Amino acid sequence: MTRINSTALISFLCFFSMNAQYSATNSDSLATSKYSFNHQMKWNTIGVASAFTVALLLDEPVKYFVEGHQSDGMDDITDVTNVFGEKTIMIPALAATLGAGYIFKDDKLTRTSWNAVKAVATTAIATEILKYSTGRARPFMGEGAYSFDPFNGADEYKSMPSGHVSLAFAIFTPFAESYSRWLYLVPATVLYSRIYKNKHWFSDAVLGGGLGFLSGYFFTHHPRKKIQFFGNGMVIYF
Secondary structure, X not given: OEOOOHHHHHHHHHHHHHOOEOOOOXXXXXXXXXXXHHHHHHHHHHHHHHHHHHHHHHHHHHHHHXXXXXXXXXXXXXXXXXXXXXXXXXXXXXXXXXXXXXXXXOHHHHHHHHHHHHHHHHHHHHHHHHHHHHOEOOHHHOOOOOOEOOOOOOHHHOOOOOHHHHHHHHHHHHHHHHOOHHHHHHHHHHHHHHHHOOOOOHHHHHHHHHHHHHHHHXXXXXXXXXXXXXXXXXXXXX
């Protein structure tokens, strides 16, 4: 089995973020806005990387703590909160919300829904790349918190990051930033449920949440809300 240290994973995350190429403009006001945005994104990325690093050190203690606080009531609660990370439910729900924005001619709802769609697409790509390339064993495999088998491909070795949590934060971040930040409580409950159900390590959930948050924040606050990715001659621009 191959062990991957936290520095390598954080470097990968930062590399991914730094390869976003922003559209330029001659407008002084937009330039100022972009400076403020880039400054905030820098600190957001540092915050996510720092939280992930700390979470890596706490993976096993958190697992044992959660296992020691199981109950029938919490089983039922996490069954419900886990739904907010299910793609078969949340993707149609997001599509319905986008449709409602057009039907009711609600520009804010339409714009926020589109930001969420773009965040979900970006986050899904990053999540799948990391899952496959890190090959981290899920907690229920009993191999410990630091067992990695890169490019294994089996679901049992696709623990990092959590897809449920990354999806939940990608969808809810644009709405939380545009309507009420209390909405962050929803994806936070998904984060806890994935740890509670022994599907992910604490750091898996934190990294997933960070990816979804950064994508959602980008598309909500960037002055031009455009992003380009370059790879092997292919350009994705939206």
